[in-house]
Amino acid sequence: MNTSSTQGIKTVLHPVSDLERAKAVYTALLGAPPQTDGPYYVGFEVAGQHIGLVPGGGPQGLTGSLAYWHxxxxxxxxxxxxxxxxxxxxxxxxxxxxxxxxxxxxxxxxxxxxxxxx
The missing domain is CATH 3.10.180.10 (2,3-Dihydroxybiphenyl 1,2-Dioxygenase, domain 1)
Incomplete structure (x- = not known):
């Protein structure tokens, strides 16, 4: 019996090597500044989605983008x-x-x- 259902993919994390450069690129793409802006994480909330930038892959050690199903x-x-x-x-x-x-x-x-x- 399936007790869970998904609300879809609403959160995507992207590992970045240069946080400041990535922040500028994503700000240009999304047309809005980040809502969370720190040295270890930058997060954007746009159109019901959360886009996160994690320097060096963050604690997860990401080597590629990671989509989160809600x-x-x-x-x-x-x-x-x-x-x-x-x-x-x-x-x-x-x-x-x-x-x-x-x-x-x-x-x-x-x-x-x-x-x-x-």
Whole structure:
């Protein structure tokens, strides 16, 4: 029984090597300045989506963009996905503000992010 449903991909993180240059490029693309602007993370909120820039791949060690599927229950979704053949890369944990995230790897090696706002 599927206890989780997705609200779609609303959050995408991009690893960047030069945060200031990337911030300028994404500001030009999105037509708005970042809402979160720090040395370890820059975040934009545009058209119902969150676009994040993480220098050096951030604590996740990202080497490519990571899309986060918004779900009502991260732990239930992780359980269902692992039962179906996915592997947990990063277990569900709180990243602040009541937001839970987890990452799983599908059978083909694709990294999928899961996000729950409480």
């Amino acid at each position: 779900v009502p229950d991260v732990e239930a979704t992780v359980a269902e996905m692992t039962a179906a053949g996915a592997t947990v890369k990063e277990a569900a944990h709180d990243v602040g503000g009541g937001r839970l995230v987890a990452t799983v790897i599908d059978p083909d090696g694709n990294l999928l992010g899961l996000l729950q706002d409480r």
